[in-house]
Amino acid sequence: MSVTEVPLVSVIIPAYNGDRYITQAIESVLNQTYSHAEIIVIDDGSQDCTPQVLKPYQHCIQYVYQKNQGVGSARNRGLEMARGEFIAFLDQDDVCLNEKLALQVDCMERQPEIGMVHSGWRIVDQDGQHLGDVEPWHQAPTLDLPTWILQMPAFLSAMLFRRFWLRQAQGFDTSFRQAGDVDLLQRLALLGCQTAWLPQVTVWYRQHGQNDSLNTRLQTEEAWSVRDHFFKRSDLPEAIRQLEPRCRYNTLVWSAWRLYLTGYLLEMVQCLEKSLTYTPYLRTETVLDWVTCFSNYSAAYGQTLDLATLTALPGWQQLLIRTVL
Structure with a gap:
């Protein structure tokens, strides 16, 4: 298969005052075994050194600075720019494991009927020390509409989406500052977008004193x-x-x-x-x-x-x- 036939993945990273960790997020995408990915960073009005720390990456990312409008707006701006068949969202303080995209794209290609792939995540502290692994497929083996409604094991950084379905759902509701992911996943499931588990940890979720959550x-x-x-x-x-x-x-x-x-x-x-x-x-x-x-x-x-x-x-x-x- 030629490079042009390999599905493109658009990785969208919303940023806001993320100068401490965002380069680690970007490096984790650059180090993927799946190399056919574009990185889109939407800086949602950072007032720290985020623009400066991203300058060395100008050749390998698309960077847009916008007035602060919230993470939903930043993700939607990234979706507007995305060229990929598949979409991954990565928070500025999270880290993808090296095979995340390769494994999730393979899952999508083997199951063309699905619109989302979900996986597990590792909780780490601010220094990257392991705190615990979240493996929701044990409690929710089937991610159908009732399961999404009752359990909602949502973590966007651990997922991969077909761009088609995100556009069908018209992206994120920007009125939500923290629950936009839950709202989106409810709407996708109601539209009939099917989800498959990739039952392994593919990303780090970093806990630190500045988490929006x-x-x-x-x-x-x-x-x-x-x-x-x-x-x-x-x-x-x-x-x-x-x-x-x-x-x-x-x-x-x-x-x-x-x-x-x-x-x-x-x-x-x-x-x-x-x-x-x-x-x-x-x-x-x-x-x-x-x-x-x-x-x-x-x-x-x-x-x-x-x-x-x-x-x-x-x-x-x-x-x-x-x-x-």
Whole structure:
């Protein structure tokens, strides 16, 4: 096969004040065993040294600077520029393992009916030290529409898309600052875009003090808003509409864990209390499920839940009294 026959992959990297890690992200694409890829960096109004650190890469990337408009806008700008049949999104502080693109393109070519490939990711700290691996295919072996709605194992940097489907979905909703990925994946699944697992880790997700995801108040607000938008649609199949209570419950418990992790304890309690409206369990069973979910989420992200600390919180104890007594 000649170079011109090899499918082009467009790797879109949205950047905002990313001078510390972005060169590692770019190097990880340049070092891929799959070499037929273009790199598009959309700088969303950085005020640090991002433009300067990218100057040595001018010959091998497309770089656009725009006024700060949010990550959804930056990704959409990248999509407008992309020439590839396949699209990969890579956050500025993440790192692709060397065979990511080769393995995912091969998966796409062997299964022409699919529009997305998903894989696992490794949690690392700011220095790249291994914290844990996330392998969602164990809990969600089939990524059909109900699974996306109920579990949403979303991480864009671990995925590869056919450009056709992203254009069918009209890209990202720029009104979401953090939940645009969830909104997009819901819409793609509803359109009939099929997903296959590549059951191995293909990317590093770096945790550090400047992660956007640490703004968990905004994250949980948008997680709820995304569900509102989805379940207000008039074109939902009835079987999917019936999943709303369980989806709402799962969203609230996940949000509560994220809020606990970042110290928003009052908001954590509020989410858990709200989840009682949607729980499929008896109340005592619900409390046990909260603990199980918190433990499982923590383990997936390389952490151990300190159950004694959690259950000793005054807010937790008061919630427990209101819930089971």
